[in-house]
Amino acid sequence: MSVDTSARRVITLIAGSGVVHLPGDPGFDSARTSWNLAVDQRPAAVAEPRTTRDVAAAVRSARRAGLRVAAQSTGHNAGPLAAQDLSDVMIVRTGALDGVSIDPERRVARVGGGSIWAPVVAAAGAHGLAALHGSSPDVGVAGYSLGGGLGWYARQLGMQANSLTAVVMVTTDGDLIRADQHENSDLFWALRGAGGNFGVVTALEFRLHPIDSTYAGWLVWDVARAIEVLERYEEWAAQAPDEVTTSFRILNVPPLPQIPEPLRGRSLVVIDGAVLGSDERGSEILRALRALRPEIDTFGRLPAPALARLHMDPVGPTPSVGSSAVLGQLGRAGIDAFVERAGVGPHSGLITAELRQLGGAVGRPAIDGGALSHLEGHYAFMSVGVAATPERTAASHAATHGLVDALRPWSTRQNYLGFAESRVPAGTAFDEDRLDLLRAVRAAYDPDDVMVANHRLD
Ligand SMILES: Cc1cc2nc3c(=O)[nH]c(=O)nc-3n(C[C@H](O)[C@H](O)[C@H](O)COP(=O)(O)OP(=O)(O)OC[C@H]3O[C@@H](n4cnc5c(N)ncnc54)[C@H](O)[C@@H]3O)c2cc1C
Structure with missing residues (x-):
């Protein structure tokens, strides 16, 4: 779908202080380039929000222009996303939401939905703490954690998704919600494994471990x-x-x-x-x-x-x-x-x-x-x-x-x-019961089928 003039106006007016790039704009090609340079993703628009409010504005503007939304932090797993038709999709690139704060007393990290692992590992290490990061310093915390997360401590401490304590997300209506064991617990369950199918994550909180x-x-x-x-x-x-x-x-x-x-x-x-x-x-x-x-x-x-x-x-x-x-x-x-x-x-x-x-x-x-x-x-x-x-x-x-x-x-x-660097059927990742539950959570939080994840639930 090409973005017509009125949709273009809607997108650029509503997207807040972050930048939205449309095909033909000077910044479009660089904004759509993912970490994996072999992937050629061709969306209808790319938003680069700088704040949570920008994310909400970008999602709302995408919807008003009739576009769907895909969240992406670094593009390490851009392959399965780009294998889909993105001609009616706005990619919301969260890389600028890169804040990291550590609470050494509670042994909890709170990081932005676009943060990569290197600064998190360094900040936690300054307190003698470690996160369950993986092998790459510049993989995004969001994609890694929401997809499972296998790191060097995994056989002792499990996957990183199990260390998540809360996820903050902009819904497809542009609302900011929190998911944890008490609040939106169905969503919290679903996010830990099926990641980008529900909304744009703006922050994650997770347990750190006393390892120096x-x-x-x-x-x-x-x-x-x-x-x-x-x-x-x-x-x-x-x-x-x-x-x-x-x-x-x-x-x-x-x-x-x-x-x-x-x-x-x-x-x-x-x-x-x-x-x-x-x-x-x-x-x-x-x-x-x-x-x-x-x-x-x-x-x-x-x-x-x-x-x-x-x-x-x-x-x-x-x-x-x-x-x-x-x-x-x-x-x-x-x-x-x-x-x-x-x-x-x-x-x-x-x-x-x-x-x-x-x-x-x-x-x-x-x-x-x-x-x-x-x-x-x-x-x-x-x-x-x-x-x-x-x-x-x-x-x-x-x-x-x-x-x-x-x-x-x-x-x-x-x-x-x-x-998985290419598209795989969801039934090979989750058993039937889990898949039914995941689809029910998606229907509750994204009833209009707006989010386009790298690995979808169909
Ligand atoms: C060099 C390399 C090393 C790796 N090492 C490991 C490893 O040691 N252990 C391991 O388990 N995995 C590893 N991986 C796999 C990696 O965890 C996945 O590719 C992961 O999806 C990358 O997350 P990302 O956010 O960087 O990538 P992206 O491509 O930006 O995101 C992947 C998907 O995550 C979701 N997502 C990302 N950000 C958001 C957000 N803000 N809100 C909602 N959804 C979001 C979206 O569905 C998106 O399509 C590695 C991959 C590479 C390329």
Whole structure:
């Protein structure tokens, strides 16, 4: 839908102090650019509110102009949103709502609906506290938390969605409401897992945890050792205590000059992660992995805020494609399938194929949890490829999707929406009962079907 002149007037007049960009405006192309540069999202309008009032004004103006609304903080998961028809959608980009405040007494953080993790981790760390952030410092707190949130403390402390204590949201009528265990508790339940389907979140409150340091680091082997290491890892991971959360990756390191020579252009096996415990306890837990004599071993005491960069995820806008699945135990056949398709060198376009260790608290339903409070299975798998040119994109797409297809026999059939970079049926993320409940909450809070989420409930 193109925005006609009268709608244009409505949008620009009502949108408050924030800016609204329409196609043809000088700022439109930069405003519609998401973190994932490989995604070309083409909405009818993009709003960049600076305050909660601006958000309400933007939503009202979108509705008056006959547009639907999609909330987006960074665009890390822009792929499934852009795969939908956005020609009648205003994207409300919440990045400027980036306030962070910490209450060290109550061990609670309150952050804006556009905040990223890096400043939150730093502010909490100044009080000896830690949030259940993930591997990337610039992922948005909103999308991550509302989609579940698997981080380095997950097997001990669960998913981040379970640490949320309140969510503040602008409804599709432009009203500001709070959802917590007492107020709008049905909405609070639904938001914790089905995120952007109900309104534009302007603030989140969540519990912090008294963690000032951990035993964390990397173990690295050449890819020639991949089968041997993954066999040992699978056995180890299934019995590891809850204090440890790790990831197993095959990394195809690009031959870039800024990468140190011993790693440049190589395919490597990397196990990284964190132990919530003393150095002695950490060493004891990692003994079976270290017995495989890694080429590099950086495990040691790290201040908790350093975990936000432990995984060395790309910071800043990046062109990438990815695929994901939740997997059960692989066994020898699954390990062979994984290694054969993942350890293919940097020329393949595949940068990483990763198994995030599940189990522990991640595998247990949380008391008072939301729509997604746990994940069953042994691994959350994801693979990522570069998408800098159309040729690279095609190669990476084939590599990442080929890998997920090859692993299909070990898939649990559940999708973790947090890792899903393309559209997946809602029925693969929530069972029928939950899906019915989620749809009922959506009908109550968004009866006119205004919100367009990355992962929808249909
Ligand atoms: C490099 C990288 C590392 C990652 N690491 C991890 C990890 O360690 N653990 C993990 O669990 N996940 C991880 N993820 C997945 C990540 O959590 C999801 O992609 C998440 O959706 C990103 O949230 P965002 O707000 O940054 O992205 P966006 O694309 O801005 O948002 C994604 C969706 O969340 C909803 N949303 C966002 N903001 C709002 C808002 N203000 N109000 C209402 N709805 C909103 C919308 O539906 C939106 O489409 C990673 C992803 C990448 C690309």
